Amino acid sequence: MDTSVSPRIVSVYWALDGGIHHASCGQRMVLQARQPDALHFACLACSESVRLPISALARIPVAT
Numbered sequence: 001m002d003t004s005v006s007p008r009i010v011s012v013y014w015a016l017d018g019g020i021h022h023a024s025c026g027q028r029m030v031l032q033a034r035q036p037d038a039l040h041f042a043c044l045a046c047s048e049s050v051r052l053p054i055s056a057l058a059r060i061p062v063a064t
Contacts, residue, residue, distance in 0.1 A: 006056070006059060008059075008061075009052075009056060009059050009060050009061060010023060011023055011024075011050045012029060012041065012050055012052070012060055013060060013061045013062065013063050014060050014061070014062045014063065015028065015063050016063055020041060020060065021063070022041075022043040022045070022046065022048065022050070024043075024046065024048065025043060025045050025046045027043055027044065027045035027046070029041040029042060029043050029050065030042055030044060032049065036054075037053060037054055038051050038052060038053050038054060039051070039052050039054065039057075040052075
């Protein structure tokens with residue numbers, strides 16, 4: 001397995017309003033906690049949470 005290829009981010013996206021939105025329901029997510037290596041976001045609309053490594057922030061897709 002090639003470990004140099006980073007997995008695609010499909011759980012969240014950067015919206016045009018500048019916030020991170022949940023891909024499943026389209027609602028803006030709120031930052032719930034920050035750790036040295038990851039951010040934890042929560043979706044208030046559907047009660048799901050997403051943990052993103054800090055290194056993955058640059059790979060979050062932007063809404064078109």
